[in-house]
Amino acid sequence: MTKTTIDAETIMKRATPLAHQQAPEIQPFGHLVRMPIALSENACKESVGNLNQLLADTITLRDLYKKHHWQVAGPTFYQLHLLFDKHYDEQNELVDAIAERIQLLGGVSVAMAPDVADMTLVPRPPKGREETPVQISRLLHAHEIILKEARTMARLAADGGDDGTNDLIVSDVIRRNELQVWFVAEHVVDTPLTRAV
Numbered sequence: 001m002t003k004t005t006i007d008a009e010t011i012m013k014r015a016t017p018l019a020h021q022q023a024p025e026i027q028p029f030g031h032l033v034r035m036p037i038a039l040s041e042n043a044c045k046e047s048v049g050n051l052n053q054l055l056a057d058t059i060t061l062r063d064l065y066k067k068h069h070w071q072v073a074g075p076t077f078y079q080l081h082l083l084f085d086k087h088y089d090e091q092n093e094l095v096d097a098i099a100e101r102i103q104l105l106g107g108v109s110v111a112m113a114p115d116v117a118d119m120t121l122v123p124r125p126p127k128g129r130e131e132t133p134v135q136i137s138r139l140l141h142a143h144e145i146i147l148k149e150a151r152t153m154a155r156l157a158a159d160g161g162d163d164g165t166n167d168l169i170v171s172d173v174i175r176r177n178e179l180q181v182w183f184v185a186e187h188v189v190d191t192p193l194t195r196a197v
Contacts, residue, residue: 029115033106043160048107050153051165054146054173055098056110056119061142062091064125068139071129076187080132087180094173101168121145136188143181150174 027033032045069084099109110116117124122142130138150173157165 027108029108029110031108035104035106037104039105039162040160043157043162044105044107046160047153047157047162047165048102048105050149050156051098051102051105052107052110053119053121054150054153054169055095055102056116057122057142057146057149058091058094058098058173059110059116060120060122061139061146062088062095064122064139064142065091067125068135072132072135073129074132075193076132080187083183087184090176090180094176097168097172101165105162105165121149133188136184139184140181140188143177143184147174147177147181150177 032041032048034041035044037044065084065088069081069088072080072084099111102109110119122145123138125138150169154166154169154174157163157169
């Protein structure tokens with residue numbers, strides 16, 4: 001049996017990471033690749049466009065939850081600190097599911113913060129810290145934006161025969177956002193804390 005020896009320089013070249021590589025995009029944003037999923041190109045295109053809008057708004061809501069998680073203050077700090085973090089995690093799961101659906105349909109999901117900021121319909125909060133009722137109102141408004149567009153998008157997906165997108169929007173996005181609205185809205189009901197009136 002012949003043993004081949006390799007010099008140290010060749011070994012080191014193999015072990016060196018190939019960093020700083022560049023190449024053109026393999027798929028531009030806004031263009032679809034046809035996937036063999038038995039859906040028309042028009043149905044895929046419409047769903048990808050709608051889902052990217054929903055994704056941008058969901059990413060923004062997710063990030064609002066983290067901002068408010070860090071900046072919440074007042075007598076309900078601990079409860080809201082935990083609730084906002086829980087909702088952040090749940091919105092993060094939705095972000096992943098929506099982005100993967102876009103890719104599955106042959107599209108390219110919006111991903112970077114500046115692109116999300118350009119697309120979102122959710123108003124941008126100030127950089128500073130706000131009072132808790134204002135934080136909650138901001139979250140409720142963002143949820144309402146998402147729920148309104150999600151209902152329209154679900155109907156369009158169903159009409160276009162895209163049952164998978166319809167199911168994602170109805171079963172995951174709408175139901176999750178409705179539940180979160182309930183949990184958050186109850187924190188701004190004006191009831192006494194310690195003494196009944």
